[in-house]
Amino acid sequence: MGTISLKNISKSFGSTQVLNNLNVDINDGEFLTLVGPSGCGKSTLLRIIAGLEQQTSGDVLIDNKNVNRVRASERDLAMVFQSYALYPHLTVRRNLETPLRLRDYNAFERLPLIGNFSPSKKEKTESINQLVNKTSETLKISELLDRKPGQLSGGQRQRVALGRAMVREPVAFLMDEPLSNLDAALRVHMRSELSELHNSLKTTFVYVTHDQAEALTMSSRMAVMIDGNLLQLDTPQEVYDNPSSLSVAQFVGSPKINIFKGTADSSGTVSFLNVNLKRKSSESNTDLHIGIRPEHLEITNESNENTFSGTVAYRENLGSDIFFHVNIEDGSNKIIVRGLPQLTHQISNGSSVNIKRVSDKALLFNQAGMRVQFTNA
């Protein structure tokens, strides 16, 4: 089992409040991602779960047991660090063995030389060896066991760090940006490996990242944190489609969501630029932020009351997609529009284009940045 509950967790360093009354329930076997811009407190939260940091107030429950006063090593969690934190003076094998030796051997058996006289040590050593071999086979690092961390590449170190966490068969894995020291190609590759590993281990993963792409691709649920507050906790698709606030909408998704200044008139009908959405918001007579993702805008030849025009400032070709950075005609906004290469290959920097909204797809936020719902379809 591996459920983790955080109840009313707050943390402050001196007078700086870094975590603000957080409540998270992590289910057994879930891949939960804590995601947010740097400095949002996500790593602190992970360290509080691990027991490396003490919360100022609130409770941490692992498998429904309160562990506020339980030391990090006794919480039966394993952590993978951004810098891997392998013991530089030990071989890979010894690195993997260390957590097991500390857990299984008693104080006498850990003594050099005379520890070997303990009758039970041989058996324990046997089982440690088996676990290390099993783990290294799973991670395909068997041939690296006799090397030192300094002789390994970044990806190999990453695997060894994972292995050191896995050998103990903990109730949950905590990962603190484990992929951010890898190069881009390897990072993408390791994403899928981590997901596979999670599927085969069926253990709880708590994963911290500032990269929303990692959060979207790997997690069963993601928790978006900004400035020490938990803004939204939901499946990646739901967070992407239905962000609860403007900050979440802007953080999740790449390229960033386009934000237009719009208004709701007395009847609640929403419009921006010259476009009328023909839909009503629950708030009327107010200024609104209207968020439309780049893939929900398209370049068109039409020019009517549903389109607006602008000039292409920059054409970003990704092969499968082309993103156009467009300056809108009234100069108020720079937006990003996705276009299919087949349809838009003739458009170059400086051309003026008409942009059409794909119907139904728009998100409304009020002046405070909170989500506003449409009242009609």
Add this chain to the structure above:
Amino acid sequence: MEAKQYIGEGWKHAILIIGAIVVMLPFYMMVSMSLKSQQEIQSISGGLIGAQETQTFPVCVKTGYSEETCTMKPYQYNYWFAFEKAPIPRYLMNGVIVTLSIFIIQVLVALPCAYALAKLRFYGREFVFSMVLFCLLIPVHGIALPLYVMLAQAGLVDTYSALILPWTISVFGIFLMRQFFMTVPDELIDAARMDGMGEYAIVWKVMLPTAIPALLAFAIFSVVAHWNDYFWPRMVITGNRDLFTPPLGIREFRGGIDSDEFGPMMASIVTVTVPLIVAFIIAQKRFIEGITLTGMK
């Protein structure tokens, strides 16, 4: 490489060679004098090793040996007589006991202190560290007298303790190791904690192995300083020749019964210096190899 570069490199080497000669010359004199006879030393003749003529040495005869025993080549005589006249192995052993004890206890004290100052958060840490820095400013000679009085009160004068105890807490060691520990990533310590190590286990099993290069640098400072120390042993070892450290031992050859005998004196100095030089050469190799921290960053 072009000729210009050769000239540039040549200049650097020329300057370095001159520096090396200046540094090496006393050693050359020491070795040379330890091999030559008294006459050759006083007349500054004979080059590096002298003529090595078999002769009878008058000082030796006067000390009470038979003429037959006192007839040999100068280099044999110098080293033989040095060991005959003073219990040099005993002095060397004392030197080893004292310097090693000092170094080991210094490490036992400095490593946990440095770890606490570098990596643990506790109230008053900055104050304690500023005290460490303050203690670095206190000259040894300034507190020598009070230290001596305290040791005398405790009845420890003329014991190994008097030679060792005052040096066991090295603020320099604490400072040096603290600066090094600051560069060790916190994540490594967190990983050790997650693995189940206690704070002391972290100091000895994680911090110590990563700190080997810094520790070696400190070892060289500490061992050289205390092996060569003349001032302090001279103060606290007042009578017991069995406790003499090597520098005190060399003093035995100064103006003995028959004026200065440079040959045996230099021979004893060579024997006292060689262990340090050998130790340094061995340490230097480890120094350069070190344990790379590349596994961590």
